[in-house]
Amino acid sequence: MISVKTPINDNEVKFLTLEYMDITLEELLTELKIDKQHIGSVLVNGVPKKFFDKFEDNSEIYFLPILSGG
Numbered sequence: 001m002i003s004v005k006t007p008i009n010d011n012e013v014k015f016l017t018l019e020y021m022d023i024t025l026e027e028l029l030t031e032l033k034i035d036k037q038h039i040g041s042v043l044v045n046g047v048p049k050k051f052f053d054k055f056e057d058n059s060e061i062y063f064l065p066i067l068s069g070g
Contacts, residue, residue: 001058006034007065025061026051040066 004016021028025042029035029051041048043062044055055061 002055003060004028004032005060005062006032007038007063010065020057022054024052024054025049028055028061029063034063038065039063 002018002020004018006014006016008014016032021031023031025044026036029039036051041064042051042053043049043064044053044059046060049055
């Protein structure tokens, strides 16, 4: 099982628990129907990762939104 946290909007995060799949983080985004253009970075168990990286079973994955400011 893996835990996934993904932003819904600026104030909300969606929490999912999914069966483990031997895929990359980018492929996971596709499975979840999340547009990669809305994701600024990814943490797996608190460690920054690239979209082409794979993850292990029992991982906690957090897709962080793109931040903007002024």
